[in-house]
Amino acid sequence: MSTQQLAIYSAIAAVFISSILLFSKQWLSNLFSPRYAQSIKKEIRIQKLFIHPIKSCRGTSVPEAYFDEGGLRYDRSWLIIDGQTKKFQTARELPKMVVISPRMDLANNSLEITIPLPEKGDVLVKTPLDPSKEQLSEMEIVKGIIIWGEEADGYAVSKEADEALSQFFERPVQLVRKGPGLRNAGPDDPRKEKSVMHFQDFYPILIASKASIQHVRDTLVASIYPNLRSSTKYDQALPANHAGVVQAFKVSDKISKDRWTPEALESFPIERFRPNIVVESFNDDHGRDLNKALVPWEEDAWTHIEVFDGRTSAASGKEAGGIGFGSSINGKGTSIDCVARCGRCLVPNVDPQQGVRDSYVPYTILQRFRQVQPEYAKKGKPCFGVLASPAQPSGLLKVGDIVRVTSVMDPQKRKLGK
Secondary structure, eight states: OOHHHHHHHHHHHHHHHHHHHHHHHHHHHHHHSOGGGGGGGOOEEEEEEEEOSBTTSOOEEOSEEEEETTEETTTTOEEEEETTTOBBOOTTTOGGGGGOEEEEEGGGTEEEEEEEETTTEEEEEEEESSOOHHHHHHSOEEEEEEETTEEEEEEEOOHHHHHHHHHHHTSOEEEEEEOSSOOOOOTTOTTGGGOOOSSOSSSSEEEEEHHHHHHHHHHHHHHHOGGGOOOOTTTTTSOTTOTTSOOOOOOOTTSOTTTSOHHHHHTOOGGGGOOSEEEEESOGGGTTOTTTSOOTTGGGGEEEEEEEOGGGSOTTOSSGGGOOOSGGGTTSSEEEEEEEEEEOOSGGGBOTTTOOBOSSTTHHHHHHHOOOSHHHHTTTOOEEEEEEEESSSOEEEETTOEEEEEEEOOGGGOOSOO
16 A cells, blocks of 8 residues: 555545544534533524513514613503502503504604594504603603502603593503613613613513414313324424423313314414514424424523524525524624513413403413422412513614524523522
């Protein structure tokens, strides 16, 4: 064998050995890394964006949304308060308020609010989306607004709106816009003393996933119609005890099957959970390849995400624009910290079209399998979605944008108020 041949064979052997080592490293990494850590390697994108201008009133799906330190622009920027006690009003106590429809008219800088009155029909009132300094100076600042026992302030924006809303609720109420006072978003906000939000309950942004809402739908069908249960793409791919495997739970025989047909359950809208950002796998054709596809409740483990302009991605679903993965890309996109699981109240039980709250669906079934946060479980609260805070002063999010999970933690070790 000549020296030249020996060199060629040696080079081929070196390439072969390197390939084997690289494959082994990747295989071992997938084998021994916790399943929740696999999010860091997955292609994810924004499927939907929602803004809810008036807290607990109807939300709006938007193609893009700017955000500031308090959350998505205009999201929960207005609030209805009791005209006497100044306590904040929500669909928890007043489910019918979900049929009030705010619409953002950006071209005319106007928030148009449609209020359905039984005797008069729909009444339309308007208030500026972004009041000028002069307009703000003319508005009364309402102090002593009570939100979860804490005081806040707001601008009294429209007597016309107050009158129409008071007729709707059949008692005095007032519409206010977020005032100049700062509201701390919560004890787990990484921004600490710089923490702010609009009129959200806690933390400025709520993130949910398409995989998780589909798991809720499948569980509702399996529980209410056990004979119709069919295998999902996750059932065979996941360990039997994984949270993403669909189970059937015993439910009340008082659940209305006239109202909750299989078709209604299979299309149970994520809008009922009032998220801001809904994410999905970059390519649903991944099917059962769980190294690529998002699995239900994977977002429970996320602690930081970076969002990149979706226009840089390849439509084929291959690696998006060479962005890369993991902590090395922190700060290179739009940065968002995922702070805590979101404990849920009964608002998802409210029909967004009728403003009537169901006694059972989905809450009582969610309680059977999503009481995963000990602090909430003590109160019987299930979880859906993760609460988040902007990690930068401002930015723009768009449907189709690429999402990279850059850090995670064991969801079993996630604590509130740490």
